[in-house]
Amino acid sequence: MKRETEASIYDTIPGGVELLRWFGCVPDFYDAEILDFTLRRNGTSTLNIHYWNMTNQVKDGHFVLEKHAVIHFAxxxxxxxxxxxxxxxxxIEKLRIDRFPDGSLPVPYEVSILPCHGLAGRIRARxxxxGYTAGKPQ
Structure with a gap:
């Protein structure tokens, strides 16, 4: 199966370029938290994740976090x-997006959730x- 590089995959996803611009890199979602996951038999299913950039700065014994956002996958x-x-x-330990444009899978996108604690799995969708909402979740 042919896989694209992760940065180029975001270029193919509506909203992907804007997300890369917000974070300044391809997010790995390390330590991100899944807020909710809604599955719909017909229609759009959604996955919402709280993520941020971790800096090299330390304050009060903790790394300083910036650019908090709730990322919305539809x-x-x-x-x-x-x-x-x-x-x-x-x-999450890592969230990976793969794209299979060569037709080796019947769907072009596969999102893999590698867990640190809790939910793990794979979603394949056409x-x-x-999207994202800047800031910490309510």
Whole structure:
């Protein structure tokens, strides 16, 4: 299967370029928290994640965090889904987006959630859109 580089994948996703511009890099979602995940049989399913940039600065014994945002992933045409270990708190070690433009999969996008604690899994969808709301979640 042919996979694209992650930065170029964001160029193909509506809202992806804006997200890269906000963070200044491709986010790895390390230590991000899944706020909610709504699945719809028909229509758009959504995944909302709180993420930020971690700086090299330390204040009061903790790394300074900046550019907090709630990232909104919207999936249409989910073709395959595998999820496990949803919990009261769901912290990500990494979130990876792959794209398969060569037709090796029947859907172009695959989002993999690698857990630190809680939810893990994979979502394959025909369409993926990304948005964000700057700031910490309410």
């Amino acid at each position: 999936f249409d045409g989910i073709f395959d889904l595998s999820l496990k270990d949803f919990n009261q708190q769901n912290v 369409e993926l859109t990304i």
